[in-house]
Amino acid sequence: MPESPIDPKLRSETRLPLAGLRVLDLTLARAGPTCVRHLADWGADIIRVEPPNSTDGLGGPRDGFDSVNLHRNKRAIALDLKHPDGHAAFLKLASTADILVENMRMQVKHRLKIAYDDLKELNPRLIYASISGFGQTGPYSKRGGVDQIAQGMGGLMSITGEPGRGPMRVGIPINDLTAGNLLALGIMMKLYDRERTGRGGYVHTSLLEAQVFMLDFQASRYLMDGEVAGQAGNDHPVNIPMGVFPTADKPINIAASSPKLWANFCKAAGREDWLEVEEWKTLQGRSKDRARVNATIAEVTRTKPSEWWIERLEEAGIPCGPVNDIKDVFDDPQVQHLEMAMPMRHRTRGDIRVVASPLNIEGLETGVYRDVPELGEHGAELLAEAGLSEEEIADLRAKGALGGAKGGGA
Incomplete structure (x- = not known):
């Protein structure tokens, strides 16, 4: 396996606000990884925990544009949480973590015995953070949810698109992204609370809650005045003129x-x-x-x-x-000035660009300090940090509880 071309020492030598925090990343798809990306970019030590047979959960290769953009700045371990020894090794990691982020179906974490109630006595300072489709409790809590389902159920598709054309989805996974952003905010709030109380806790949101929240004035328009908004196309729902107009070359x-x-x-x-x-x-x-x-x-x-x-x-x-297309966006002089296309060097793709953090903290600068990890790339290293001997790590690998690269180095 080729080594990552990025020096992780740069991360430790650069003062970033989340340096020193350890995060267990059990996320998949997009909502959870969006949350973790904030923590990773700003200095937290991210440990991505995947099953030994993981295919990344994004529907593409591990070096594909989606995976590389979401999973930079992490270390990785491949553990079989269904195996007793794999589960025990996970508990070792959990005992030293500050934060755990997951977006499994609600019942899965309980079945694996890695839910907040399973870990809170082991590590009272742990902040356990979850994203679900529809909430951790309630009549829909056991349902699986994806972004477009939440767009429909949360009312967004009914107010998007041109009048009379039927419901229309938004062109980005807005619920995944919003839920991830909100969970990162919730984690920061709980971290501040932990400074005062010394105890962690459970923080969670859902795609449906994120979507209802993002209805914003369209929701309050109904809740206060009883108006059910419809589709307005490219026009603002209430202000005029505010919308898209043709010119001689482009709108x-x-x-x-x-x-x-x-x-x-x-x-x-x-x-x-x-x-x-x-x-x-x-x-x-x-x-x-x-x-x-x-x-x-x-x-x-x-x-x-x-x-x-x-x-x-x-x-x-x-x-x-x-009205720009995506190429126009990154050719725009203001976008270039804001450095929203962040350079990184990937072990197989070479010099590439990924989407930068939109947060600006004066005096601090984020970047890509670790390449996207291969499956289980740092497993042996992480378990050694948790106190396991070389023999114990080899035994886990022999039993199939630990997967990924045998070297497991940085």
Whole structure:
């Protein structure tokens, strides 16, 4: 097995806020790994625990774009938690961990005897963090959940897409990502609480909870005013004009709904006569006449190219921007300035780029300090750190409780 080309010593020599924290990563798919990636990027020692026959859980190769982007900055061990000796070795690791993150089906961790109740007496300082499809309790708690199911059940698909076209999913796994982000936030809160109490605890969220939370004003619109939102396509549900408009080359987004912005937009477009249209003098009036407002604006915006409009509208203080494809995003000078494409060197793919952390902590800089681990790559190393002898580690491997690379080094 080729060695990782990245020096993990750089991680220990770089002051990062989570340095010194040990995390057991039992996650798969995307929601759990999204949470762990925050912890990994900011200095925690991540131990990825997988079954000996793991295929990574992402539907692609271990050196595929998805796995590499999600599983950098980790060490790895392959343990059979169903084997008594594998389970015992896991408990050794759990006894020294600060955090455990998992997103199995609710009942699986109980069946494996690695749930919070199984570990809290072993390690009272452990923060146990879970993501499920629908919650740890309740009528749906035993169901498996994936992002698109939660998009549908959580109402998002009913308000996404053009009116009359039927439900539409969002183009990213927004529930997986949001649940992972929220769980990372919950872990940070519990870590702060542990500083005061000395005790860990159980932190959890679900795809469904994350989706309902992300409904935001559309949810409060219903809860307070009884309005059930429908699909509005590329238009903002209540503000007008705010949406996508054609230009001579590519579409752009324009947001000019406030009285001041609407007036400035009409002037910038050379159509101050729009300010005299009685039905358009208020936001409510423009909203009722949305189709005509949009069509009238589109007739004007399509006469000039996108860059002409963006420059002109920016000068007028009107929020606007192009509708980019993914290549355009990473070619954008602001995205490049923000360094959102982070360089790393992969053992087989060579010099590549992955998505950087969006968090900025002045005086600290994250990066890729460890390559994505092979299955069980650091097993022997980790078990030795937990106090097992070479003979005990060899015995685990002989019994099939420990898998992965025989060397198990860094």
